[in-house]
Amino acid sequence: MFCLPWFRILRRNLSLSFWVARMRLSKAFVPTLKETPSDAAIPSHQLMLRAGLMRQLTAGVYAYLPLGYKAMLKAMQIIREEMDAIGGQEFHLPALNPEALWMQTGRRNVPNFILSVKERDLVLAPTHEEVIAWIGANHIQSYKDLPQIWYQIQTKFRNEPRPRSGVLRGRQFIMKDSYSLDRTWEELDKSYDAHAEAYRNIFSRCGLKFFVVGASSGAMGGTGSQEFMIESPFGEDTVALCDHCGYAANVEVATSAVPSVGRSAESAMPKEIHTPNVKTIxxxxxFLKTDHRQLAKSRVYLHDGNPVLVLMMGNDQVNESKLIAAVGGGEVFAAGEEKLVELTGADAGSIGPIGFKGRIIADNRLKDSNNLVSGANKNDFHIINIDLKRDAKVENYFDLRQVEDKEPCASCGKEIRVAHAIELGHIFKLGTKYSEALNMRFLDEQGQSHPVVMGSYGIGVERIVACHIEQSHDENGIAWGKALAPYACHLITVNMNSKEAVLHANQIYQK
RNA sequence: CGGGGCGUGGCUCAGCCUGGUUAGAGCGCUUGGUUCGGGACCAAGAGGUCGCGUGUUCGAAUCACGCCGCCCCGACCA
Known part of the structure; x- marks a missing residue:
């Protein structure tokens, strides 16, 4: 019989490729695996190994085999076409960078970021803002030189503490990164919007079911950012989604329409009460036979070493991304047990705003509330009837809480959903952080010097392929969509004993 | 970095607890034969520093200690 080889796992979806590559399966290097390698935990990782797309060399580092590289090349070509369509110019920047360049922007010593070379003062570039700004600083002189969109598709290196999920988080990966250089923030908006549109086109053409979320710009700096995501239980990001109105945001910034506590007419006088063994909300x-709405939880953080007390309603969780934004950037750590006693005189569970020495900020939900209960900064004691306007020196109110599943949507009021997602791309309005650090400036029409306004935009190439597989596979293997399929067409001669059939098949193959 | 797990032919794993013949199985691979329209069968083979090191012992894949590597959870994630 004609024995079907086991690589049926590669099967399906025949169509013509944009490039004419032919290969006889008998000569192709496609090492398939019958069993799932024990190291692979998620479908895309398992199938990329089993289908012979790639092999792992070491943690977070993969060798792409011909079949896998073909799929990646197809994704890269789509990216290239869409980047070119918005006026992008392709570069190939060096992966080896002088360490000194990264000292200038202060990013050399960002934890878990840069991998370095032992023999020289060189580092492996984790991204290319610095090199772009270096080129721009040397060659952008006039407003007439702007705007620019510069991009590349290049291997990046990062000192990931824990690579995981196959190709989704590696130490070495291929990324399309682009950078917009503009004169003004308004023009940056245009470059940013052009990228957002290009990204939509790219992911659509790749056949991905994706969505866009508002995101935090985090330590990159800047004023705005969005992430392009696919929903997946294996994603590392958490997003809030509204299936009714389309609201979508990373939980780092997501809000919901939870009611605030408000203020009752009478403000009773504060009183210390004994609350033995009461540790949690x-x-x-x-103990008090009351509901969470009257309870103000205190969390103490150290912001660049200074204590900040954060008041939250009931069991609301502090969202540390929002907290960082509220306190004005920098680093924030939850204070440990010993530090809590040192700062407040009490253990976690009995801490409160009254008598606290340090900044106090509170969540919007508690704005101007009264008759609240919080810790007395004395173990086993709480204070009731706290009026935040009268009794506590709350410096300011911010949105500090983490949204939860099934809360009402901030824009339509219906129920939101909190889900996991994989980030495919991220676009940032960077601003002038890097252009100032590296002195990339231009002269305007009046001869005034200004820093170039930058945007930064990334796409994970491997993630496109892995996400496609996550979204398109079954028990038989990968169901390739035509956009990324390594080969468009699989020509099978059913009866190799028929000279006529073989001849015919070969004729088709030659075409 | 904290917690957990694992490391035995290309892949999946057994053996280890209760040290003792030439270290096993399935899949894959090679050769020969059979089969021949839906993931073949029979037979014979090749292939292993049992992650590395030190120690205990007459004797270590098996026990102890150290190291390395990989995976998962957490922290982190520009």
Whole structure:
């Protein structure tokens, strides 16, 4: 019989490729695996190994085999076409960078970021803002030189503490990164919007079911950013989605329409009460037979070493991304047990705003509320009837809470969903952080010097392929869409004993 | 970096607890034969520093210690 080889896992979806590559399967290097390698935990990782797309060399580093590289090349070609369509110019920047360049922007010592070379003062570039700004600083002189969109598709290196999920988080990966250089923030908006549109086109053409979320710009600096995501239980990001109105945001910035506590007419006088063995908000609620809305939880953080007390309603969780934004950037750590006693005189569970020495900020939900219960900064004691306007020196109110599943949507009021997602691309309005650090400036019409306004935009090439597989596979293997399929067409001669059939098949093959 | 797990032919794993013949199985691979329209069968083979090192012992894949590597959870994630 004609024995079907086991690589049926590669099967399906025949169509013509944009490039004419032919290969006889008998000569192709496609090492398939019958069993799932024990190291692979998620479908895309398992199938990329089993289908012979790639092999792992070491943690977070993969060798792409011909079949896998073909799929990646197809994704790269789509990216290239769409980047060119918005006026992007392709570069190939060096992966080896002088360490000194990264010292200038202060990013050399960002934790878990840069991999370096032992023998020289060189580092492996994790991204290319610095090199772009270096080129721009040397060659952009006049407003007439702007705007520019510069991009490349290049291997990046990062000192990932824990690579995982196959190709989704590696130490070495291929990324399309682009950078817009503009004169003004308004023009940056245009470059940014052009990228957003290009990204939509790219992911659509790749056949991905994706969505866009508002995101935090985090330590990159800048004023705005969006992420392009696919929903997946294996994603490392958490997003809030509204299936009714389309609201979508990373939980780092997501809001919901939870009601605030408000203020009652009478503000009773504060009183210390004995609350033995009451450590949690739930215990406090049942001890006092009240609901969470009257309880103000205190969390103490150290912001660049200075204590900040954060008041939250009931069991609302502090969202540290929002907290960082609220306190004006920098680093934030939750204070440890010993530090809590040192700062407040009490353990976690009995800490409160009254008598706290340091900044106090509170979540919007508690704005101007009264008759609240919080810790007394004395173990086993709480204070009731706290009026935040009268009794506590709350410096300011911010949105500090983490949204939860099933809360009402901030824009339509219906139920939101909190889900995991994989980030495919991220676009940032960077601003002038890097252009100032590296002195990339231009002269305007009046001869005034200004820093170039930058945007930065990334796409993970491997993630496109892996996400496609996550979204398109079954028990038989990968169901390739035609956009990324390594080969468009699989020509099978059913009866190799028929000279006529073989001849015919070969004729078709030659075409 | 904290917690957990694992490391035995290309892949998946057994053996280890209760040290003792030439270290096993399935899949894959090679050769020969059979089969021949839906993931073949029979037979014979090749292939292993049992992650590395030190130690305990007459004797270590098996026990102890150290190291390395990989995976998962967490922290982190520009």
């Amino acid at each position: 739930d215990e406090l609620a049942s």
